[in-house]
Amino acid sequence: MPSPSPADALATASRYSRYLQRLLHARPALAEDTGARLDAPVDRATLERWLAEAAPTEDNLKPVLRQLKQRAYAHITTRDLACRAPLAEVVEGITLIAELAVDTALRVLHQSLAARYGEPRDAEGQAQQLIVVGMGKLGGRELNVSSDIDLIFVYPEDGDTDGNRSISNFEFFTRLGKQLIAAIGEITGDGQVFRVDMRLRPNGDSGPLVCSFDMLENYFVTQGREWERYAWIKARPMTGARHDEIEAIRRPFVFRKYLDFGTINAMRELHAQIRREVAKKDMADNIKLGPGGIREIEFIAQVFQLIRGGRDTSLQIKPTLPVLKLLADKSQLSRDAEAELTSAYVFLRRLEHRLQFLDDAQTQNLPDKPEDRELVARAMDFASFEAMAMELDDHRQNVARHFEAVFADPNEKDHALDGVWHGAGDDAHVAELSRLGFKDAAAVGTRLAAIRAGSRYQQLADSARGRFDALVPRLVEAAATLPDPDAALSRGLDLLEAISRRAAYLALLQQYPQALAKVAQIVGSSSWAAGYLNRHPVLLDELLDARILDTAPDWPAFRAQLTQTLDEVEPDTERQMDLLREAHHAQVFRLLTQDLSGLLTVERLADHLSELADIMVDQALGHAWRKLLKRHVDTPRFAVISYGKLGGKELGYASDLDLVFLFDDPDPEAAQVYSKLATRLNTWLSAQTAAGQLFETDLRLRPNGEAGLVVSSMKAFRKYQLESAWLWEHQALTRARFTAGDPAVGAAFEAIRCEVLTQKRDLARLREEIMAMRKKMLDAHATRLDERDTVFNLKHDPGGLIDVEFAVQYLVLGYAWQYCELTGNKGNIALLAMAAQRGLIPVDLADAVRDAYRDYRRMQHVARLNNQKSSIAKADVAERVAVVRRLWKTVFNPD
Numbered sequence: 001m002p003s004p005s006p007a008d009a010l011a012t013a014s015r016y017s018r019y020l021q022r023l024l025h026a027r028p029a030l031a032e033d034t035g036a037r038l039d040a041p042v043d044r045a046t047l048e049r050w051l052a053e054a055a056p057t058e059d060n061l062k063p064v065l066r067q068l069k070q071r072a073y074a075h076i077t078t079r080d081l082a083c084r085a086p087l088a089e090v091v092e093g094i095t096l097i098a099e100l101a102v103d104t105a106l107r108v109l110h111q112s113l114a115a116r117y118g119e120p121r122d123a124e125g126q127a128q129q130l131i132v133v134g135m136g137k138l139g140g141r142e143l144n145v146s147s148d149i150d151l152i153f154v155y156p157e158d159g160d161t162d163g164n165r166s167i168s169n170f171e172f173f174t175r176l177g178k179q180l181i182a183a184i185g186e187i188t189g190d191g192q193v194f195r196v197d198m199r200l201r202p203n204g205d206s207g208p209l210v211c212s213f214d215m216l217e218n219y220f221v222t223q224g225r226e227w228e229r230y231a232w233i234k235a236r237p238m239t240g241a242r243h244d245e246i247e248a249i250r251r252p253f254v255f256r257k258y259l260d261f262g263t264i265n266a267m268r269e270l271h272a273q274i275r276r277e278v279a280k281k282d283m284a285d286n287i288k289l290g291p292g293g294i295r296e297i298e299f300i301a302q303v304f305q306l307i308r309g310g311r312d313t314s315l316q317i318k319p320t321l322p323v324l325k326l327l328a329d330k331s332q333l334s335r336d337a338e339a340e341l342t343s344a345y346v347f348l349r350r351l352e353h354r355l356q357f358l359d360d361a362q363t364q365n366l367p368d369k370p371e372d373r374e375l376v377a378r379a380m381d382f383a384s385f386e387a388m389a390m391e392l393d394d395h396r397q398n399v400a401r402h403f404e405a406v407f408a409d410p411n412e413k414d415h416a417l418d419g420v421w422h423g424a425g426d427d428a429h430v431a432e433l434s435r436l437g438f439k440d441a442a443a444v445g446t447r448l449a450a451i452r453a454g455s456r457y458q459q460l461a462d463s464a465r466g467r468f469d470a471l472v473p474r475l476v477e478a479a480a481t482l483p484d485p486d487a488a489l490s491r492g493l494d495l496l497e498a499i500s501r502r503a504a505y506l507a508l509l510q511q512y513p514q515a516l517a518k519v520a521q522i523v524g525s526s527s528w529a530a531g532y533l534n535r536h537p538v539l540l541d542e543l544l545d546a547r548i549l550d551t552a553p554d555w556p557a558f559r560a561q562l563t564q565t566l567d568e569v570e571p572d573t574e575r576q577m578d579l580l581r582e583a584h585h586a587q588v589f590r591l592l593t594q595d596l597s598g599l600l601t602v603e604r605l606a607d608h609l610s611e612l613a614d615i616m617v618d619q620a621l622g623h624a625w626r627k628l629l630k631r632h633v634d635t636p637r638f639a640v641i642s643y644g645k646l647g648g649k650e651l652g653y654a655s656d657l658d659l660v661f662l663f664d665d666p667d668p669e670a671a672q673v674y675s676k677l678a679t680r681l682n683t684w685l686s687a688q689t690a691a692g693q694l695f696e697t698d699l700r701l702r703p704n705g706e707a708g709l710v711v712s713s714m715k716a717f718r719k720y721q722l723e724s725a726w727l728w729e730h731q732a733l734t735r736a737r738f739t740a741g742d743p744a745v746g747a748a749f750e751a752i753r754c755e756v757l758t759q760k761r762d763l764a765r766l767r768e769e770i771m772a773m774r775k776k777m778l779d780a781h782a783t784r785l786d787e788r789d790t791v792f793n794l795k796h797d798p799g800g801l802i803d804v805e806f807a808v809q810y811l812v813l814g815y816a817w818q819y820c821e822l823t824g825n826k827g828n829i830a831l832l833a834m835a836a837q838r839g840l841i842p843v844d845l846a847d848a849v850r851d852a853y854r855d856y857r858r859m860q861h862v863a864r865l866n867n868q869k870s871s872i873a874k875a876d877v878a879e880r881v882a883v884v885r886r887l888w889k890t891v892f893n894p895d
Helices: 006-016 018-026 028-036 044-054 061-081 087-117 169-185 213-222 226-234 243-254 262-280 294-308 320-329 335-357 370-379 385-407 418-422 427-436 441-453 462-480 485-499 503-511 513-525 527-535 537-544 555-568 573-596 602-626 670-686 714-723 727-733 743-757 763-781 801-815 828-837 843-865 874-892
Strands: 131-134 149-155 210-212 638-643 657-663 711-713 737-741 791-793 871-873
Touching (some): 006 028, 006 061, 006 370, 018 061, 028 061, 044 061, 061 087, 061 169, 061 335, 087 131, 087 149, 087 169, 131 243, 149 213, 169 210, 213 243, 226 243, 226 262, 226 294, 262 294, 262 385, 294 320, 294 335, 294 385, 320 335, 370 385, 418 427, 418 441, 462 485, 462 503, 485 503, 485 513, 485 527, 485 537, 503 513, 513 527, 513 537, 527 537, 527 843, 573 602, 602 638, 602 657, 602 670, 602 737, 602 843, 638 670, 638 743, 657 743, 727 743, 727 801, 737 743, 763 874, 791 874, 801 874, 843 871, 843 874, 871 874
Parallel strands (some): 149 210, 657 711
Antiparallel strands (some): 638 737, 791 871
């Protein structure tokens, strides 16, 4: 459909805007000017050219700025009402007018004041400038067409002006601020540019008009209120310099380092106050403040920013619609919620503009007069007000529904089990616990009573104690539904006590009952998982992601995101080390949740944990190298070789990393440089930080063990392996692989590994040495002889995991010279099948042992999940023990 002609566009706009009619009538030339430029939006260059043509001075400043506003307003209004401008163009155009008006007025007025009093300077003589901070919709570049502008005036340092009539910087900027407000907000014969609202400044109307950086920071620390954090989300310095210093003051006030779920309660209370005011003034038709209005969409976006923005800096953006999209990208909102909220926001903002176009009034109320209602409806392209009202109601209902989903108070009503907590230990409530299915109800009652009487609970702040009180009955209820309610409740109470002084975590569990239920399920299933949560309660946030059970890890995407996250905080080493640990803990917890839900085999879990560890080592290596002061090449010719569980891709949740560091670099100083790198890397991996530890590391498998150098050249490593290594070191080599670093060095290592493993060996001697080593391990770790008839250690006893591993290692070391595919680091299960295919062991025996090995690993995994020893009743595994012993006999006693 072709765009209407300029004359038709002006006629349409004038029909829907009485203010535009009056403006064009008063300034006939404006209609011609607007029509001539209607094909393009108003941009910064156009506005700056108009200002330059007007040559603003102190004498003509007010009329110039007002005529600029009228000229731009006529253009923006006409394009909007003629359906030529999307919402983004309209709000950006109005925002540009405000920015240029403030900047121009400030420049002209500062020059005038400085001519009278001199330039304001700090104690070191540095010139000072007034920084105008745009708040609210101005800060977010979302001004509406009849908006006021919320401003705060800040200056860097106290001092005095350098003129003959010297005054303090505070007085200078106060005078400048007052003149700026008058230049923009005063009503003259040409109207006003914008209404100016200064009430968001520290202490509001009772506070000084301007404040220094020190005053602002002190106010935030000592008096800043929760609603002010919300107000400062969109704060944007618009003039002057040293914006990074303002940001350094603003950011820690607005965005907490931790997940700040307590902000939900604060914003819920703020919204309740707004709703009470709306009800009192009968403002149900207010599309901004009423139910399902613009403010509720903004609250939804901003509550997530306040909760998560401190830990996820990408959420520290200002415009509402990009925030909603980002929240959906991060699965904090569903795609459907984002689509409905975005659609509603655009509809409501367009309607808001049409309400304001009528008379240039700052209103969000639907008009009372029928004729005005029809005008607004037609301006919104509806045939009638009733038709528009139906769509408006749909949008508002959607917004209200999503708002309630985020802000509803799940603990608004009393809980049926409140008495079990408040009357803990009473006979009646112990009986109630017994009825719920707790096996030792008396012990549970005693534990609850002890918590209530304990100093930790008694010393909680009132708000934290209220949350704790709300959570305990709900935890009792959730635990009662589980197979072992006593264990689930006991571990759940341990967690609540551990986080009781961390109000944000209590608020999370209080706000999201589904998370509390999931916590009960997880800690009830695994004591190790319970301990992991106690050590890293920040992981509770992961339970809010509905995809936690449905989504398989995307390791390439995770690696890319982690790289970006760490680069964003460069060069802050401490923060990078914390971020590495937090990212690792989060991924481990996601895998743990899927594991406990039965969604992962032990083998698949080990693959995931091993790949995750590879990524962590690689990231740590890159940053450790980047931070070395002395680097002779851009990319280190250095490799990390993993042995043991990581090398064999059988990593468990609490496995340590067996690592060896190699380099292949002819530079004379290479050994010294890479030794420092290896030490630094080990610190990155194993150091305890505020976020915990990444891995325990073990470097003793390097050549010459603890007596050897921490890093070896490839030449030295090859020489050692071929001439000096013990047999057990060659056994370890069967499970070694390149994990991180230079792929060329990794390939060189693999070549040496294959060279060593494919040596032709004396089979009798090989059997003898491996059996001797196996006996040493039996003597040191196996079940006591007097218990071996009834108790079986899955790992160490004859017929267990070690027997399988030693048998496989023998087959690799003994026959890889004939069958080089046996050098492949494919894991014991695959190697057993390959050995059978080559006729080294019977196929049926290989299949039976593979099944036994899988079962042993699964049983061992279940035991470790509950911090138990890997010992079970021997009768339960008699058949598996028999097949593994048959493998041992076949391999080591073939006669």
